[in-house]
Amino acid sequence: MEDKAFKKILLKSEVKTSERFTDDLMKRLETRKAERPTSIQIALRPALWGLVTVEMAVLALFFLVPMTSFTVFNWIHLGKTHLMVGLIFLFILGINHMLRLSQKVESYNQLVKQ
Amino acid sequence: MAIRDNDTDAKLIDRVKEGDDRAFVELVNKYKDLSLSLAHSIMKDRDKAEDVLQDAFVKVYEKAGSFKHQSAFSSWLYRIVVNTAYNALKKEKKYREMEHFNQETTNIGETTNTDTIREEDQKKYIVMAMERLRPDEALVLRLHYLCGHSITEIQEITGFGISKVKVDLHRGRGHMEEALEDLLGDQVKDLL
Numbered sequence: 001m002e003d004k005a006f007k008k009i010l011l012k013s014e015v016k017t018s019e020r021f022t023d024d025l026m027k028r029l030e031t032r033k034a035e036r037p038t039s040i041q042i043a044l045r046p047a048l049w050g051l052v053t054v055e056m057a058v059l060a061l062f063f064l065v066p067m068t069s070f071t072v073f074n075w076i077h078l079g080k081t082h083l084m085v086g087l088i089f090l091f092i093l094g095i096n097h098m099l100r101l102s103q104k105v106e107s108y109n110q111l112v113k114q
Numbered sequence: 115m116a117i118r119d120n121d122t123d124a125k126l127i128d129r130v131k132e133g134d135d136r137a138f139v140e141l142v143n144k145y146k147d148l149s150l151s152l153a154h155s156i157m158k159d160r161d162k163a164e165d166v167l168q169d170a171f172v173k174v175y176e177k178a179g180s181f182k183h184q185s186a187f188s189s190w191l192y193r194i195v196v197n198t199a200y201n202a203l204k205k206e207k208k209y210r211e212m213e214h215f216n217q218e219t220t221n222i223g224e225t226t227n228t229d230t231i232r233e234e235d236q237k238k239y240i241v242m243a244m245e246r247l248r249p250d251e252a253l254v255l256r257l258h259y260l261c262g263h264s265i266t267e268i269q270e271i272t273g274f275g276i277s278k279v280k281v282d283l284h285r286g287r288g289h290m291e292e293a294l295e296d297l298l299g300d301q302v303k304d305l306l
Contacts (some may be wrong), residue, residue: 001291009294009305010259013240015154017146017164022139025171029135032172 041101048101052094059087123187130178138178142171145188148261149195155252156199158245163199170198185270192261192271196253203249236305243293251286254279 001009062084123144129137149170153163173194181190244252250272257263257271268279294302 001287006287006290007259009240009290010255012237012305013151013244013256013260014147014237015151015160015163015241017150017167021146021164021167022142025142025168026135026139028168028172029175032176 035104042105045098045101045105048094048098052091052098055087055091055094059084059091062087120186124183127178127181127183127187130175131181138175141174141187141191145191146171149191151256151260152192152195152253153199154241155244155247155256156196156203156249158249162202166199166202167195169202170195173198188261189263189267189271192257192263196272200249239294239297240305243290243297246293247286247289248282250274250278251282251289254282255286255290258283 062080123141126137126141130141146167150160150163150167153166153170154160157163157166170191174191177194181187244256247255253272254268254274257268258265263271265276265279265283268274269276272279274282291302294305298305
């Protein structure tokens with residue numbers, strides 16, 4: 001078969017996309033945009049990890065220091081147990097937030113790298 | 115069929131970088147059919163090829179900022195489509211099966227020696243014949259004859275060596291002619 005004739009045949013080998021292809025793609029991009037971590041979130045990540053670490057250290061300190069209550073400016077008087085529960089709650093909240101943010105950043109980086 | 119227009123594409127991709135989604139839609143609409151044909155060369159299944167193409171265009175959108183105009187946009191896009199398709203194929207572990215020349219046929223409809231094949235059926239038979247080729251051969255044939263890329267450009271897009279591109283072009287043509295003759299017999303001449 002001649003090259004010209006072969007080209008004529010191959011020009012008919014084009015496969016068409018479905019009608020909703022572009023709309024589906026743009027919807028998918030919109031969803032991704034909403035899920036994408038913001039630059040502020042990415043920038044704050046190391047700072048947040050730092051806060052969680054400090055909180056861990058404070059928790060350990062409270063656990064180790066032999067005292068039953070904690071007084072701030074002579075008018076806030078907190079029991080050691082209440083303070084511990086509050087700090088543990090904040091610690092879990094912080095860790096949960098950090099893990100979700102890390103997951104978001106990782107999945108975004110993975111797609112960009114591919 | 116999309117005509118390669120580097121200046122227009124360069125302007126459109128610059129607008130995409132600035133966050134203009136309408137420019138991205140223009141690029142998608144311009145290249146989606148040719149890109150799907152390339153993905154289909156590798157995946158051999160229209161629906162899977164369309165899924166691959168969706169992933170490829172998402173990557174193009176996310177990576178638009180890294181496009182440096184060192185090559186034509188179409189070459190860059192096709193490279194992403196081809197890589198995404200081969201990765202998807204590897205994930206499906208179908209690559210080995212596809213290495214062998216597929217001899218199975220799918221019936222579209224009965225053809226008789228007296229009937230001439232309708233335009234619509236012609237395309238179906240040609241696509242079916244393409245599905246019988248090895249992914250590399252089908253890809254190289256479509257890049258050369260459908261997209262109009264030179265051997266050097268095909269090398270850049272696929273990452274294949276020059277000699278492999280030439281061999282795949284030569285063998286692909288032979289296999290395509292065999293597949294068409296097998297499917298259509300004497301009616302191959304109706305395609306011309």
